[in-house]
Amino acid sequence: MDLMEFFDVDKNWGENEIKHGRSWRKEELRIKSNQDLHKLWFILYKEKNMLLTMQQECSELGELFPSPERIEKVDESMENLQEVIEERDAAVTELETGTSGRKGDWQHTPFGTVRYRLFKEHAVPPWANPTVKAWNQLPRAGYAIWKFQSRLREQRIRTKHRERRREENHERKLKEIFPHSQID
Helix, strand or coil, X not given: XXXXXXXXXXXXXXXXXXXXXXXXXXXXXXXXXXXXXHHHHHHHHHHHHHHHHHHHHHHHHCCCCCCCHHHHHHHHHHHHHHHHHHHXXXXXXXXXXXXXXXXXXXXXXXXXXXXXXXXXXXXXXHHHCHHHHHHHCCCCCCHHHHHHHHHHHHHHHHHHXXXXXXXXXXXXXXXXXXXXXCCC
């Protein structure tokens, strides 16, 4: 690998616009083999590296970066490729295990809130585990839970208010330092 591979070809230097293609579509990627997808991932990664290096170099030289939409197209291609690989992994997992490959589920806690909980492998199934049985039989309503939820809501509101006040104070201080600037 040569250091010049991080830069665009010489004929593209100083150009305003460079001809380029479109991003890879998922339909096109689905018909490729895993080996081809692996190679394409590294080609796209190398291209993205080169484009970001060129963008940085152009900004340092004070020049316009030709066809900046190329970076977006490479990013879109990489996202599509990643989704196709995830689809294949999910299909293989479903074939091997017979499950959809979900990693967790939304569950109600005894405090009345809902949270995402990852599945774990246990020696004793949940329906035979006394700890899990006791956890599931805790009341999910009542005065104590109502009080907890109201305090939790109040805490979240105060946190949001504190963050908003912090931003307003920061903007006010910037306005004092730079009175003629437009702060959005």
